Amino acid sequence: xxxxxxxxxxxxxxxxxxxxxxxxxxxxxxxxxxxxxxxxxxxxxxxxxxxxxxxxxxxxxxxxxxxxxxxxxxxxxxxxxxxxxxxxxxxxxxxxxxxxxxxxxxxxxxxxxxxxxxxxxxxxxxxxxxxxxxxxxxxxxxxxxxxxxxxxxxxxxxxxxxxxxxxxxxxxxxxxxxxxxxxxxxxxxxxxxxxxxxxxxxxxxxxxxxxxxxxxxx
Ligand SMILES: [Fe+2]
Numbered sequence: 001x002x003x004x005x006x007x008x009x010x011x012x013x014x015x016x017x018x019x020x021x022x023x024x025x026x027x028x029x030x031x032x033x034x035x036x037x038x039x040x041x042x043x044x045x046x047x048x049x050x051x052x053x054x055x056x057x058x059x060x061x062x063x064x065x066x067x068x069x070x071x072x073x074x075x076x077x078x079x080x081x082x083x084x085x086x087x088x089x090x091x092x093x094x095x096x097x098x099x100x101x102x103x104x105x106x107x108x109x110x111x112x113x114x115x116x117x118x119x120x121x122x123x124x125x126x127x128x129x130x131x132x133x134x135x136x137x138x139x140x141x142x143x144x145x146x147x148x149x150x151x152x153x154x155x156x157x158x159x160x161x162x163x164x165x166x167x168x169x170x171x172x173x174x175x176x177x178x179x180x181x182x183x184x185x186x187x188x189x190x191x192x193x194x195x196x197x198x199x200x201x202x203x204x205x206x207x208x209x210x211x212x213x214x215x216x217x218x
Contacts, residue, residue, distance in 0.1 A: 045198035046089040051173040056111040060119040064131040069145035072128040076107040076146025079210040084139040094139025098164035101132035109151030155189035175200040
């Protein structure tokens with residue numbers, strides 16, 4: 001039996017689709033497989049636990065002016081997130097000049113863009129709620145943005161990549177507590193199954209500016 005060129009192309013395409021589907025099952029967002037933490041692991045807050053990158057990371061984003069992630073002025077409730085980057089689990093050795101990269105969905109749950117790849121592949125107006133800040137001499141970082149919105153299957157969350165000299169890059173997420181009317185919470189978000197409770201932010205809304213803090217231990 002001979003195969004026509006068209007049949008071969010279609011067969012190759014079918015195999016590629018099948019392989020992609022298999023990979024998606026094993027690694028749904030291109031990251032490490034998730035697992036549910038034990039009760040003890042859920043309660044502990046040691047080295048920051050990795051979480052999947054997801055499909056919306058854009059590489060090559062720049063440093064944020066004044067730590068403002070929302071330079072495009074998208075609508076939403078402003079929140080400030082701050083903390084430290086520490087070397088090791090003890091939280092005593094600060095890492096100066098570490099990069100804390102953040103990206104997240106807007107208030108309605110859309111990323112800007114709803115895609116990935118290099119930043120150079122997008123028009124400047126297509127890019128928002130993305131960029132990095134650096135830690136100071138005391139290992140502190142700080143940025144302001146708006147609350148991320150929830151989207152299909154995901155509670156509100158921030159994505160991070162933490163980069164520091166001599167350390168493997170850490171990709172992770174912090175979950176934002178559900179707000180009134182939300183359908184998903186830390187306990188019903190399947191990515192959060194693989195995160196300790198401390199990776200849900202505690203937000204102080206008692207003052208005009210909502211604030212949350214988190215120390216990354218890498
Ligand atoms: Fe996400």
